[in-house]
């Protein structure tokens with residue numbers, strides 16, 4: 001997609017701090033971190049949100065979650081971490097390219113929604 005922030009980050013047209021990359025996904029540090037570790041992982045192909053996923057994306061999503069485990073380990077999140085994917089307006093999604101937030105490095109308690 002031509003006018004998508006995260007497509008531009010994947011293409012290297014907008015700078016980012018890379019954390020991990022493989023053939024299908026790219027992970028980088030969130031520009032406005034909400035925790036000591038705040039990494040975003042996105043598919044390289046443009047998918048708008050979780051709501052757009054189909055069976056055709058199952059291998060991709062599986063790979064992304066395996067990569068999340070690798071990233072959490074590399075970031076030293078042995079005490080735990082949280083994975084969040086905002087999908088659509090009610091969830092407050094601001095960038096309409098599927099992404100998973102990986103948050104950790106502090107105790108976040110049990111509540112899911114502030």
Ligand code: AMP
Pocket residue numbers: 005014016029030031032033040085086092093094095096
């Ligand atoms: P969401 O609200 O779930 O759509 O999350 C979008 C996330 O993208 C927010 O946490 C932003 O801080 C982050 N973000 C926006 N622009 C950039 C950027 N240029 N580089 C890294 N992260 C960004």
Ligand code: ZN
Pocket residue numbers: 001004005006007008045046047096097
């Ligand atoms: Zn995109």
